[in-house]
Amino acid sequence: xxxxxxxxxxxxxxxxxxxxxxxxxxxxxxxxxxxxxxxxxxxxxxxxxxxxxxxxxxxxxxxxxxxxxxxxxxxxxxxxxxxxxxxxxxxxxxxxxxxxxxxxxxxxxxxxxxxxxxxxxxxxxxxxxxxxxxxxxxxxxxxxxxxxxxxxxxxxxxxxxxxxxxxxxxxxxxxxxxxxxxxxxxxxxxxxxxxxxxxxxxxxxxxxxxxxxxxxxxxxxxxxxxxxxxxxxxxxxxxxxxxxxxxxxx
Amino acid sequence: xxxxxxxxxxxxxxxxxxxxxxxxxxxxxxxxxxxxxxxxxxxxxxxxxxxxxxxxxxxxxxxxxxxxxxxxxxxxxxxxxxxxxxxxxxxxxxxxxxxxxxxxxxxxxxxxxxxxxxxxxxxxxxxxxxxxxxxxxxxxxxxxxxxxxxxxxxxxxxxxxxxxxxxxxxxxxxxxxxxxxxxxxxxxxxxxxxxxxxxxxxxxxxxxxxxxxxxxxxxxxxxxxxxxxxxxxxxxxxxxxxxxxxxxxxxxxxxxxxxxxxxxxxxxxxxxxxx
Amino acid sequence: xxxxxxxxxxxxxxxxxxxxxxxxxxxxxxxxxxxxxxxxxxxxxxxxxxxxxxxxxxxxxxxxxxxxxxxxxxxxxxxxxxxxxxxxxxxxxxxxxxxxxxxxxxxxxxxxxxxxxxxxxxxxxxxxxxxxxxxxxxxxxxxxxxxxxxxxxxxxxxxxxxxxxxxxxxxxxxxxxxxxxxxxxxxxxxxxxxxxxxxxxxxxxxxxxxxxxxxxxxxxxxxxxxxxxxxxxxxxxxxxxxxxxxxxxxxxxxxxxxxxxxxxxxxxxxxxxxxxxxxxxxxxxxxxxxxxxxxxxxxxxxxxxx
Numbered sequence: 044x045x046x047x048x049x050x051x052x053x054x055x056x057x058x059x060x061x062x063x064x065x066x067x068x069x070x071x072x073x074x075x076x077x078x079x080x081x082x083x084x085x086x087x088x089x090x091x092x093x094x095x096x097x098x099x100x101x102x103x104x105x106x107x108x109x110x111x112x113x114x115x116x117x118x119x120x121x122x123x124x125x126x127x128x129x130x131x132x133x134x135x136x137x138x139x140x141x142x143x144x145x146x147x148x149x150x151x152x153x154x155x156x157x158x159x160x161x162x163x164x165x166x167x168x169x170x171x172x173x174x175x176x177x178x179x180x181x182x183x184x185x186x187x188x189x190x191x192x193x194x195x196x197x198x199x200x201x202x203x204x205x206x207x208x209x210x211x212x213x214x215x216x217x218x219x220x221x222x223x224x225x226x227x228x229x230x231x232x233x234x235x236x237x238x239x240x241x242x243x244x245x246x247x248x249x250x251x252x253x254x255x256x257x258x259x260x261x262x263x264x265x266x267x268x269x270x271x272x273x274x275x276x277x278x279x280x281x282x283x284x285x286x287x288x289x290x291x292x293x
Numbered sequence: 294x295x296x297x298x299x300x301x302x303x304x305x306x307x308x309x310x311x312x313x314x315x316x317x318x319x320x321x322x323x324x325x326x327x328x329x330x331x332x333x334x335x336x337x338x339x340x341x342x343x344x345x346x347x348x349x350x351x352x353x354x355x356x357x358x359x360x361x362x363x364x365x366x367x368x369x370x371x372x373x374x375x376x377x378x379x380x381x382x383x384x385x386x387x388x389x390x391x392x393x394x395x396x397x398x399x400x401x402x403x404x405x406x407x408x409x410x411x412x413x414x415x416x417x418x419x420x421x422x423x424x425x426x427x428x429x430x431x432x433x434x435x436x437x438x439x440x441x442x443x444x445x446x447x448x449x450x451x452x453x454x455x456x457x458x459x460x461x462x463x464x465x466x467x468x469x470x471x472x473x474x475x476x477x478x479x480x481x482x483x484x485x486x487x488x489x490x491x492x493x494x495x496x497x498x499x500x501x502x503x504x505x506x507x508x509x510x511x512x513x514x515x516x517x518x519x520x521x522x523x524x525x526x527x528x529x530x531x532x533x534x535x536x537x538x539x540x541x542x543x544x545x546x547x548x549x550x551x552x553x554x555x556x557x558x559x560x561x562x563x564x565x566x567x568x
Numbered sequence: 569x570x571x572x573x574x575x576x577x578x579x580x581x582x583x584x585x586x587x588x589x590x591x592x593x594x595x596x597x598x599x600x601x602x603x604x605x606x607x608x609x610x611x612x613x614x615x616x617x618x619x620x621x622x623x624x625x626x627x628x629x630x631x632x633x634x635x636x637x638x639x640x641x642x643x644x645x646x647x648x649x650x651x652x653x654x655x656x657x658x659x660x661x662x663x664x665x666x667x668x669x670x671x672x673x674x675x676x677x678x679x680x681x682x683x684x685x686x687x688x689x690x691x692x693x694x695x696x697x698x699x700x701x702x703x704x705x706x707x708x709x710x711x712x713x714x715x716x717x718x719x720x721x722x723x724x725x726x727x728x729x730x731x732x733x734x735x736x737x738x739x740x741x742x743x744x745x746x747x748x749x750x751x752x753x754x755x756x757x758x759x760x761x762x763x764x765x766x767x768x769x770x771x772x773x774x775x776x777x778x779x780x781x782x783x784x785x786x787x788x789x790x791x792x793x794x795x796x797x798x799x800x801x802x803x804x805x806x807x808x809x810x811x812x813x814x815x816x817x818x819x820x821x822x823x824x825x826x827x828x829x830x831x832x833x834x835x836x837x838x839x840x841x842x843x844x845x846x847x848x849x850x851x852x853x854x855x856x857x858x859x860x861x862x863x864x865x866x867x868x869x870x871x872x873x874x
Contacts, residue, residue, distance in 0.1 A: 167680055204722060205675055213391050215353045219384040220392065220455060222408040225353055232394040236440075241675075248676050251636045251668045253660055253692035253740060263687035263704060265697035313723065338755060339726055387753075445624035470752055473624045473782050475823035500755035503826065542757035545785060545854060546826040552858035 049090045049271070054166060054174035056272045060086070063279040064158045067286040068151050076289045077150060079282055084157035086278070090165045098160050105156055106149075113145040120144075170264075172197040177266070194256060202238075202245070209241065210234050300365065301462050301494045302327040302350055307359030309345055309518075319345045320356070321518045327462070330492040332485065334505040334526070337515035338540035343498045346515065347466045350496065351384045363462065383460030385468045389451025390444070398424075398442075399435040402454045409458055423457040424450075426483045428476070445472060452480065463488065465497045481508070503544045506530065514539045531555060584649055586612040586635065586744050586776070591644035593627075593634055604630050606799045607644070614743060616776040617767060619787045619807065622796030623821040628780050631796065632746050635778075636666050648744070664693055667742030667775075671749045673733035677721035682713065682732050685721050689740040707739040710769055726753045730762060738769070745770065747779045763789060785825045787811070788850040795820055811850060830857065837864050 052060075064083030071080045091098055120141040162171075176193035183189040211225075213233050218225040254260075304325040310318045320342045327333060337343050348354035349361060355370040362368065364381060386392075395401035402420040411419070417431075424431040427449035434442075439450055452468060465484075472480070485508045488495045499505065505512050505526050512529060514522035521538055522529060530547050531554050532538065543551070588610055594603035605627050612618065622628045633639045634646055637653035648665055651658040670676075678688035683704060690703040708714055713731050716724065721732055730750055737745060747766075751759040763786060770777050779790065787793055787807045795803035795810065797820040803810055810816060811828045812835065824832075831850055834857065838848075841864065848860060 169679060169684075201678065205677075208722070209391075209675075212386070215348070216384060216386040216389070216455075217392050218353070219351060219382060220405040220408075222405075233392055236394060237391055244670065244672060245676050247633070247638050248668070248670060248673065249678075249688075250638055251663060251666065252689040252736075253663045254688075255660055255692070258692075259695070261691040261693075261695040261700050262697055263684060263691065263700050339753075339758070443625050473822070474784060474825065475821065476624060478823065502756075536757075541755055542760065544756055546830065548854035549827075549830065549857050549861075552854050553861065556858065556862060 049092070051271075052090075052275060053267050053269075053272050054170050055177050055266060056268075056275050057162065057166065058171065058174050058178060060275050060279045061158060061162055063283050065155065067282050068154050070286045070290050072290060073293055075293055076286060079286050079289065080151075080154055082278070082282055084154040084161075086275075087158045087161035090161045097164060098157075101160055102153070102156060106153070109149060109152055113149060116148075117141045117145050168200045169197055172200055173262070191256070198245070202241070205241065206234075206238055209237055213237055299328050300326055301329050301331070301363070302496075303362045304349065304356075305360045305362070307349060307356040307361060309349060309354065309356045318518050320349065322346075322359070322520055325513070325520065325523075327494055327496065329461075329494055331511065332488065332495040332497070332509055333511045333513055334497045334499060334509040335513045335515060336498075336500055336502065336505060336539060336541060338500070340517075341515040341540065342518040343515055344466060345518070347384070347464050347496070347498050350462075351382055351464050353384075381461050383455055383458070383463040385452060385455045385463070385465045387467050387470055388448075389455055389468065390447040391451070392454070393439050393447060393451055396438055397436050398429070398439055398450055399431060401439055401450055402431070402457050404454060405458050411458065419457055419459070420453075423453040426456060426487065427453045427480050429453060445476070448472060449476075449480070456484070459491065459493070461493045463493065463495045465495070465499075467499055500541060501544070502526075502530075502541065502547050506547055506550070516540055527554075584614055584743070585647070586649075587645075587647040588635070589645045589647070591634060591641045591646060593630060593639060593641050604799050605634065605641075608799075608801045609644075610794065610801060610804055612744060612776050612778065614776055615771070615774050616792060617770065617790045618776065618778045618792045618794060619790040620778055620780045620794045620796065621782075621784060621787060621822065625798075626796040626821075627799045628796055629748060632668070632748055632778075632780065635744075635746065636668055637663060660693075664740050665743045667737035667740065667745040669730070669733045669737050669745075669747045669750045671752060673730075673736070673750075675729075677732075680720060681718050682721050682724075682735075683708070683717045685732060686736045686739045689736060693740060703739050703741065707735045710738060710773070711735040711765070727758045727762070730754070731765075734762075734766065734769075738773075741773075743775055745775050745777050747777065749780055749782060751781070751783065759783065759786070784822070785827050788828075795822075797821060808850060830861075834860055834864065 060083060064080075064087065067076075067083060068080045071077045088095075088098070117137055120138065172193060175196075176190065179187075179189040179193070181189075215225045217233060302325075304322045306324075307320060307322045308318050309320040335343055335346060345354065349356055352361070352363070352368050352370075360367055393401055395404060399417070399420060402423055403416045406413075406416050406419060421431045424434070429446070429449055434446075434450075439447055442450065449472075456463070463484075468481075481504065485495070497504070497509070510525055512522075512524065512526045513520055514529070516539065529535065529539075530543065530551050535541075535543055535551075588608055591605060591608050592603060593605040594601050596602070608631065620628055620631070630639065634641055637646070637659050640654050646653040648662040651662040653659060653662055677685045679685050686704045686707055687700055690700045694700050694703075708717060711731050711734050713728070713735055716728055716732060721729065724732060730753075733750070751762050754762065766777060766779075767789075769775075779786075781787070788811060790807055793803060793805060793807040793810050794801060795816075802820055803816065811824075812832060814824060814829075814832060817824045828850070831848070834848060838860075848856065
């Protein structure tokens with residue numbers, strides 16, 4: 044496996060594995076289930092190798108927020124008649140059920156964070172939208188406007204950074220006129236207008252370069268299905284199946 | 294009159310670096326001064342820091358180091374930033390039509406007046422004067438929705454709406470770049486004339502040396518964020534090393550002028566639009 | 569594919585020609601038809617370098633959009649190598665032969681790298697990744713921006729961005745390349761460099777360029793000049809002929825740049841004095857102009873009207 048960049052996993056398989064990872068996390072409700080659920084986050088985290096600083100920062104930050112809510116949850120959760128009291132002061136009661144439940148929530152969210160972060164930091168967004176488009180394409184055969192949805196998604200992803208830049212430029216010039224600090228966003232209307240104009244120009248350029256909505260297009264970096272993809276697909280399938288079985292029979 | 298009331302803008306030891314290019318400062322100015330009534334052109338190649346300069350002078354960008362003084366008082370930033378509600382600074386960007394958002398030309402042009410201590414009964418008059426600069430007849434266009442105008446007209450409305458309050462310091466960042474030549478010359482000529490007659494200060498940022506030769510007696514050359522020259526255009530144009538110093542190519546007519554000057558003939562440049 | 573002058577036959581018997589036949593365009597505003605383009609006809613063959621000029625609002629951009637099939641003419645036809653642009657079926661294949669660089673192309677990009685952006689065009693016409701890759705590489709090499717290949721298009725400087733747009737437009741191998749003021753944000757030196765680069769590229773590829781500009785001094789570098797005035801095509805010929813007729817400029821609401829005024833001034837004086845043969849070409853060195861000027865006007869302090 045040396046020299047294979049894990050994050051070069053074909054984006055379609057990545058998305059599928061992402062979905063499976065989440066599914067397994069939610070299906071799990073006992074120790075074995077959770078063990079299974081840990082597999083995908085760990086695999087995804089391997090995409091980030093060797094830079095984990097970003098993940099560490101993000102995780103710590105999110106944990107702090109999560110902890111805050113969980114503490115409140117544990118202290119104020121509703122009383123079940125036969126829950127075991129761990130300790131209490133005044134009207135605050137900490138029950139074992141609530142405590143365990145909080146732990147479970149924390150575990151689940153942590154795993155989700157791992158998957159989401161690794162995915163976002165190693166995947167080109169436009170590529171991801173494309174890959175998603177490939178996967179949900181069959182839906183268009185049953186009347187769901189999948190292709191149009193994906194196109195809208197892709198365009199907004201492409202648009203967003205330009206939009207932000209433009210908006211800042213306009214805002215700066217506006218701020219002098221209306222004698223306010225730039226960035227206080229007192230006026231949103233010029234933003235909408237500029238985005239409309241930009242949309243027009245973008246549409247023209249796409250048309251002129253031969254874009255036809257809904258038509259299948261080629262790709263510079265082709266979709267590939269190799270060893271890595273096969274492994275991930277197999278692992279995902281196994282995980283999903285075992286997770287369901289564990290839930291049903293354990 | 295003491296010196297400080299005469300100085301409209303000064304940059305002292307100002308540096309600014311952008312995060313995606315941390316080794317090379319975008320702007321690195323020891324001293325720059327602009328006095329009341331003075332007009333200066335700022336030229337430089339792309340990436341020389343002209344736009345950064347414009348933004349710092351306008352107060353839109355905070356320098357990493359150094360002080361910016363306007364009308365004698367130090368510019369503050371952040372929550373201390375008081376955008377002067379006087380009619381002090383104007384900023385004309387490259388695409389003024391992008392700011393337009395009102396539903397009538399009159400409201401758009403007069404918009405900036407609302408935020409300044411200007412009596413509302415002079416709104417119409419000031420808007421009209423501003424429109425005259427860009428060749429727009431407010432009595433005809435006043436109630437028209439700006440968005441039904443052509444691109445050129447919209448651009449002109451954008452220009453007028455930034456000039457309406459007669460700022461004492463006007464910063465022009467390559468305005469009218471894509472207007473056709475006739476209109477561009479006309480509008481620029483009118484702006485410069487107005488600013489000569491009302492004794493306000495003006496900074497024009499451009500890479501069109503022809504305009505500089507025509508209208509300015511002081512030009513500042515920026516290269517890699519530094520001021521490499523601050524002199525009269527006529528002195529600059531005859532320099533052998535013009536292109537090395539400025540990083541710009543002289544336009545044809547300027548080269549012609551230079552050849553003539555070097556062979557001893559001085560030509561007077563007249564301004565067609567206003568004669 | 570060899571190209572010979574007029575009407576080269578391609579394999580299928582099509583003529584290699586971009587044709588506008590009596591094209592008009594306008595729209596209805598409050599029941600009144602507002603014409604923007606009035607009955608324009610012209611033809612473009614391969615390897616032509618054409619400059620298109622006109623006052624603000626004369627319809628230049630509209631004309632380009634008609635040529636690209638982004639707008640449908642209200643009457644008349646636009647034919648690209650025999651394909652009618654108003655025919656839905658042919659539109660996409662016709663577009664392959666048309667390249668466009670808009671003024672703000674540097675702001676619109678597809679993909680997070682220049683390479684991806686250049687690939688957008690070919691990916692609409694081909695499914696094969698190898699072919700797409702080939703086209704992308706070829707376009708990038710021709711324009712010479714290999715160093716920018718993996719850069720984020722948004723972070724390029726104005727000049728680099730324009731080069732990237734040129735590569736993106738060339739990637740689908742168009743025969744007719746339209747450019748709407750591509751050099752407007754560049755200074756004189758970069759404008760000249762871009763233009764000479766474009767000319768070299770198009771000579772090699774045997775493309776035609778149709779170049780809209782407000783920077784009128786450039787027109788003398790082109791083979792052919794089209795002038796629009798209020799929606800009508802008022803001039804179609806050699807730029808030199810247009811430059812030496814100042815009355816045409818006024819009629820077309822165009823202002824003559826100082827360089828041409830100087831040129832005409834000198835030529836006129838030479839003619840009137842009849843002193844020496846005037847072999848002054850518009851694009852000669854200022855030094856040549858200077859010598860001639862001195863010889864004619866001596867040391868007169870003539871007020872030169874700029």
